[in-house]
Structure formats: C-alpha cells, structure tokens
Amino acid sequence: GETIMEIRNASVSFDMERGDSRVLDSVDLDVHRNEVLGVVGESGSGKSMLASALLDAIVDPGVLTGDVTYYPKNETPVDVLDLDKQELKEFRWEQVSMVFQGAMSSFNPVRKISTHFIETLNAHDYNVEEGMERAQQLLRDLYLDPERVLDAYPHELSGGMKQRALIALSLILEPEVLVMDEPTAALDLLMQRSIISLLQQIQERYDLTIVFITHDLPLIADLTDRIAVMYAFEVAELGPTEEMLERPAHPYTRLLLKSTPNLESPIDEMQPVEGSAPDPVNVPTGCSFHPRCPLADDTCKMNDPEAYNVDATHHVHCHHWEESADAIPMTESSTS
Numbered sequence: 250g251e252t253i254m255e256i257r258n259a260s261v262s263f264d265m266e267r268g269d270s271r272v273l274d275s276v277d278l279d280v281h282r283n284e285v286l287g288v289v290g291e292s293g294s295g296k297s298m299l300a301s302a303l304l305d306a307i308v309d310p311g312v313l314t315g316d317v318t319y320y321p322k323n324e325t326p327v328d329v330l331d332l333d334k335q336e337l338k339e340f341r342w343e344q345v346s347m348v349f350q351g352a353m354s355s356f357n358p359v360r361k362i363s364t365h366f367i368e369t370l371n372a373h374d375y376n377v378e379e380g381m382e383r384a385q386q387l388l389r390d391l392y393l394d395p396e397r398v399l400d401a402y403p404h405e406l407s408g409g410m411k412q413r414a415l416i417a418l419s420l421i422l423e424p425e426v427l428v429m430d431e432p433t434a435a436l437d438l439l440m441q442r443s444i445i446s447l448l449q450q451i452q453e454r455y456d457l458t459i460v461f462i463t464h465d466l467p468l469i470a471d472l473t474d475r476i477a478v479m480y481a482f483e484v485a486e487l488g489p490t491e492e493m494l495e496r497p498a499h500p501y502t503r504l505l506l507k508s509t510p511n512l513e514s515p516i517d518e519m520q521p522v523e524g525s526a527p528d529p530v531n532v533p534t535g536c537s538f539h540p541r542c543p544l545a546d547d548t549c550k551m552n553d554p555e556a557y558n559v560d561a562t563h564h565v566h567c568h569h570w571e572e573s574a575d576a577i578p579m580t581e582s583s584t585s
C-alpha cells in the first residue's frame with residue numbers, strides 16, 4: 250500500500266545513572282494509508298516509545314533521533330521531527346492523533362465532556378458549532394447518546410463509555426491517522442472486543458489509518474491488516490496479519506503465538522514466553538533475543554540480524570528464520 254508515515258532509523262535513549270538506556274533501537278517502519286497496523290510486544294519492548302515517536306511525543310529526558318515523515322494526500326511530505334511547537338500541536342490533533350495509555354483519566358474530572366470538545370476546537374481555531382455537530386455524529390457512530398454524554402461529567406460515564414468518548418475526542422479535528430496505545434487495557438474482555446469492532450467500523454467510515462499498540466496479540470487478530478512484533482526495542486518481525494499468524498518466522502513470534510492457547514482465549518490464560526525481557530541499559534549483544542531463543546548459536550550472539558525477506562511483504566530479523574518452523578512447531582501435530 251501507499252505510505253502515510255515512514256520511520257527511519259528511529260532511536261530513543263535516556264541518560265540513566267546506571268548508563269545509557271536505549272528504549273527504541275534503530276527502528277524502520279512504514280505505515281500504509283488506510284491500514285490498521287498492530288504493534289505487539291511485551292511490556293518494556295519499546296512499543297509505547299514507537300507510538301510516541303510517530304508524534305514526536307517522547308517525554309523528557311528521552312532523546313529521539315532518526316527520521317519520521319508524514320505523507321499527507323497531495324501535499325508536501327512533513328518532516329515530523331523538524332516541526333516547531335505550534336506546528337507540532339496542530340499536527341498532533343489535525344493529522345495524527347493519539348489515544349495514550351491510561352488516557353481515560355485524562356478527562357478533567359470537574360469539566361463536562363462537552364467542555365473537552367469545545368476547548369479542543371477553540372484551541373485549534375475550529376468552528377465550534379460545526380465541530381460539535383461532528384462530535385455528535387462521532388458519538389452516535391460509537392453507539393453513544395450524544396446529548397447525554399456531552400452533558401455528563403467524566404465520573405458519570407462507565408469505563409467503556411469514557412473510552413468511546415475519548416476516541417470521539419481524538420477524531421474531532423479530522424486526523425488521518427489515529428495512534429492508540431493499549432486503549433482497551435483497562436476494560437473487561439467483552440468491552441475490549443466491542444471497542445475493537447467499533448474501531449473497525451470507524452476506520453472504514455472515516456478512511457482512517459490506525460496504529461494499534463498492544464501486548465494482546467489475539468485481541469487484534471481480526472482488526473489488523475498487518476502486525477509488527479517488537480522485541481527489545483526493535484521490530485523483530487513484520488507482515489500481513491494472516492502470514493504472521495499462520496507462518497510466523499521469528500522464534501519469538503512463534504513462542505508468543507504458542508503461548509496463546511487459541512485466539513479466542515483471554516490474555517490471562519496465556520503462558521508467558523520463558524525468560525525475562527532485556528534490561529534497556531544492558532541489551533544482549535548480537536541478536537537481543539539470543540538468551541531466550543532455542544535456536545541461538547554463536548552467530549546470533551555476535552551479529553545483530555538485519556531484516557530478511559520471507560517474501561515481499563513479510564520481513565524478519567533472524568539469522569535462522571528458515572529453521573524456526575521445524576525447531577518451534579506451532580502445534581504438537583504440526584510438521585512444517
């Protein structure tokens with residue numbers, strides 16, 4: 250597909266007392282226009298950093314280097330890391346919008362939901378009347394009663410309603426891209442699934458591009474067109490969702506999927522992949538997965554694997570990906 254956002258050689262480091270901490274390590278990634286891209290990884294894999302990098306929203310004292318480019322339709326590409334404060338403020342709501350982790354608590358408790366919409370419209374010099382009509386439509390599209398929700402204070406809404414109101418708010422200035430970081434993590438499984446199916450409808454109705462960050466691979470199997478699996482602050486594997494589920498090539502992806510009894514199982518029934526996530530101050534040499542990988546050899550310990558092409562759309566950072574299917578069969582009966 251056509252590229253709407255491009256990340257090249259993006260790294261984020263923090264200066265910590267224990268040493269230099271790399272929480273995003275030379276990531277290359279393209280986001281395609283109108284796709285839903287899932288970014289999956291365990292906590293501390295760098296996936297939230299990747300989300301923040303897309304909006305140049307890395308929190309101090311983190312330092313982001315590399316290139317992030319946004320390609321608006323029929324307009325000059327935007328060098329995101331080159332935007333000044335004012336440009337960035339506009340970019341973040343009007344081009345690429347973000348629903349942060351734990352963002353439900355970002356509603357001001359003493360202000361009605363409507364006030365949040367009005368203030369956002371005012372801050373960006375948007376016509377409030379038109380904007381509030383759009384707000385009503387968005388809320389209706391998310392199966393909320395606009396009158397009731399806009400007139401409510403945050404605490405008067407359930408978690409699921411608040412989350413949907415927040416999605417409506419993030420779309421109020423008509424962004425092309427919506428970046429969501431674990432947007433459903435605080436909700437029960439049923440509500441998570443219903444938000445996912447609402448997102449599917451919203452994505453089609455508004456021609457959105459969605460980047461959905463999560464630790465829960467099964468949750469996004471139906472929603473996403475492609476999935477990127479992150480491990481140790483890098484993208485380990487990227488491909489079309491079906492490929493990733495049926496022919497995962499990276500040992501970590503295979504172990505991650507194997508730890509999921511089936512795609513309908515709730516996340517808390519998953520067995521975690523053995524071993525622990527690497528320390529950002531002390532990332533293993535070579536392939537950072539080698540201490541946990543059943544296929545690791547001396548090559549892996551010494552050389553950081555570049556991207557290998559499984560095919561034109563499926564890429565994997567592993568020296569031995571061609572052997573991974575035999576070494577880590579997905580089911581007992583599986584032979585390939």
Ligand code: SF4
Pocket residue numbers: 499500501536537538539542543544545546549554566567568569570
């Ligand atoms: Fe395992 Fe080596 Fe592949 Fe890394 S490069 S995932 S250690 S086989």
Ligand code: MG
Pocket residue numbers: 274275483553
């Ligand atoms: Mg590396």
